[in-house]
Amino acid sequence: MKESIGKVPGLAVILVGQRRDSLTYVRNKIKACEEAGIKSVVAEFPDSCAEEDIMTSLSKFNEDPSVHGILVQLPLPEHLDEEKILNLVSLEKDVDGFHPINMGNLSMRGREPLFVPCTPKGCLELLLRSGVEIVGKKAVVIGRSNIVGLPIALLLQRHHATVTIVHACTKNPERITCEADIVVTAAGVPSLIRSSWLKPGAVVIDVGTCPVEVD
Amino acid sequence: MKESIGKVPGLAVILVGQRRDSLTYVRNKIKACEEAGIKSVVAEFPDSCAEEDIMTSLSKFNEDPSVHGILVQLPLPEHLDEEKILNLVSLEKDVDGFHPINMGNLSMRGREPLFVPCTPKGCLELLLRSGVEIVGKKAVVIGRSNIVGLPIALLLQRHHATVTIVHACTKNPERITCEADIVVTAAGVPSLIRSSWLKPGAVVIDVGTCPVEVD
Numbered sequence: 001m002k003e004s005i006g007k008v009p010g011l012a013v014i015l016v017g018q019r020r021d022s023l024t025y026v027r028n029k030i031k032a033c034e035e036a037g038i039k040s041v042v043a044e045f046p047d048s049c050a051e052e053d054i055m056t057s058l059s060k061f062n063e064d065p066s067v068h069g070i071l072v073q074l075p076l077p078e079h080l081d082e083e084k085i086l087n088l089v090s091l092e093k094d095v096d097g098f099h100p101i102n103m104g105n106l107s108m109r110g111r112e113p114l115f116v117p118c119t120p121k122g123c124l125e126l127l128l129r130s131g132v133e134i135v136g137k138k139a140v141v142i143g144r145s146n147i148v149g150l151p152i153a154l155l156l157q158r159h160h161a162t163v164t165i166v167h168a169c170t171k172n173p174e175r176i177t178c179e180a181d182i183v184v185t186a187a188g189v190p191s192l193i194r195s196s197w198l199k200p201g202a203v204v205i206d207v208g209t210c211p212v213e214v215d
Numbered sequence: 216m217k218e219s220i221g222k223v224p225g226l227a228v229i230l231v232g233q234r235r236d237s238l239t240y241v242r243n244k245i246k247a248c249e250e251a252g253i254k255s256v257v258a259e260f261p262d263s264c265a266e267e268d269i270m271t272s273l274s275k276f277n278e279d280p281s282v283h284g285i286l287v288q289l290p291l292p293e294h295l296d297e298e299k300i301l302n303l304v305s306l307e308k309d310v311d312g313f314h315p316i317n318m319g320n321l322s323m324r325g326r327e328p329l330f331v332p333c334t335p336k337g338c339l340e341l342l343l344r345s346g347v348e349i350v351g352k353k354a355v356v357i358g359r360s361n362i363v364g365l366p367i368a369l370l371l372q373r374h375h376a377t378v379t380i381v382h383a384c385t386k387n388p389e390r391i392t393c394e395a396d397i398v399v400t401a402a403g404v405p406s407l408i409r410s411s412w413l414k415p416g417a418v419v420i421d422v423g424t425c426p427v428e429v430d
Contacts, residue, residue: 083326100326104319107369108361111298111315136384138391144372146323154322157359157380162391164379165372169351176353176377 002037011040011095012061014054014072016080017047021209022073029071039066047077054085062090069095074147098147106154120151123184123205124159132182132203135160140177142166142193143186148207152184173197217252226255226310227276229269229287231295232262236424237288244286254281262292269300277305284310289362313362321369335366338399338420339374347397347418349374355392357381357408358401363422367399388412 002008011033015026026042033040043057054072061067070093076082086098094102097115105111127134139161143149149165157163161182166173174197177183185193186207198204217223226248230241241257248255258272269287276282285308291297301313309317312330320326342349354376358364364380372378376397381388389412392398400408401422413419 100319100323101316102319103322104315104317106319107322107365108315108318109359109365110361136386144324146325150322150324160382160384162379162381162385164377166377167375169375170377171351171353 009038010067011038011069011071012067013040013042014057015042016045016049016054016076026073051080054080055088058085058088062093067093069093071096097151103151106151116155117147117151119148119207120155123152123207124155126205127182127203134182137161137181138179139163139182139184140166140180141184141186145186148186152186224253225282226253226284226286227282228255228257229272230257231260231264231269231291241288266295269295270303273300273303277308282308284308286311312366318366321366331370332362332366334363334422335370338367338422339370341420342397342418349376349397352376352396353394354378354397354399355381355395356399356401358403360401363401367401
């Protein structure tokens with residue numbers, strides 16, 4: 001990176017608690033940073049930490065010119081105000097794209113967010129690189145989380161798919177998915193989608209990860 | 216208003232050009248203000264005005280403590296940068312809810328926008344006051360404009376409908392609408408929806424207005 005752009009980009013990660021999935025995600029991000037020549041720093045906090053400590057750490061990263069991107073690893077423990085914490089991330093450093101202004105610009109036509117959430121962006125890349133046509137296709141997104149389902153639906157819509165979001169309140173979800181050309185599932189429920197839920201030839205991306213017991 | 220809340224709320228409207236529909240909308244807003252005891256002021260600009268003039272006027276309204284809400288009547292003439300102008304509206308005075316941060320908070324779960332765009336909010340009120348069940352129902356929104364289609368879809372989703380947005384690229388839109396329990400059309404295309412597009416008992420709200428010739 002230093003050779004190609006003349007300086008070393010810095011990524012700061014805020015990690016609260018000891019969730020296994022969060023630890024894995026953060027470890028993989030740090031590894032990817034090393035491979036790409038990005039300097040990374042992880043601020044770790046115990047599960048029981050005070051909101052103030054995180055806010056202070058975030059403010060420092062916001063002001064630190066050697067930090068160009070900030071990730072707050074989600075989910076945060078219940079007692080912390082996720083909205084308040086994410087809103088403090090400087091817009092220019094919101095590399096996760098979770099700031100409402102980035103999400104608003106993602107949802108609005110003719111606007112461009114500064115950053116697009118990475119998992120949804122990865123899904124889109126998968127479709128594009130695999131030559132899957134999106135324009136005019138019926139796409140169903142299962143799950144409406146702020147960090148995956150919603151931004152994937154918005155991205156597919158930006159690419160002119162006809163998008164339906166299926167969620168926990170949807171009646172007969174299989175009747176909707178079986179009409180879809182593209183199904184993206186991000187529900188966190190293992191084995192939710194059965195073959196009867198899909199039409200032949202449908203493109204399916206399973207974003208969910210669940211730890212499952214194996215013999 | 217003065218009696219009930221102790222002060223007179225102020226609404227500022229920015230109107231550019233002489234579009235007939237815009238003039239009608241603004242006239243109706245002013246009338247509604249008078250009826251409700253809201254002081255209104257309209258800043259009118261010619262079609263050919265400079266962007267700077269609007270920005271200056273907007274800044275003044277932002278700083279004016281007697282102005283509590285600001286509306287920029289859309290659409291603006293082509294030569295003006297709508298995004299730049301709308302982004303200047305102070306978040307606390309963005310009564311149209313068109314600021315991306317309001318739209319982002321409308322789209323995200325667990326967030327609350329300061330303001331919700333009025334036409335979408337009106338549609339929702341219509342449904343709620345008419346006792347139409349929304350949770351779990353299939354809703355189709357036709358049109359994906361930032362000011363009507365998108366926020367209606369987001370609002371219906373917030374009320375736990377299963378929402379599909381149909382737009383100009385959608386293939387066989389009637390196959391999608393005829394499955395819907397609720398159809399909201401905001402496409403600006405007269406006579407687009409035919410009876411064959413609807414299932415018996417579907418609730419339909421037509422938001423579009425089009426001047427049509429009559430004998």
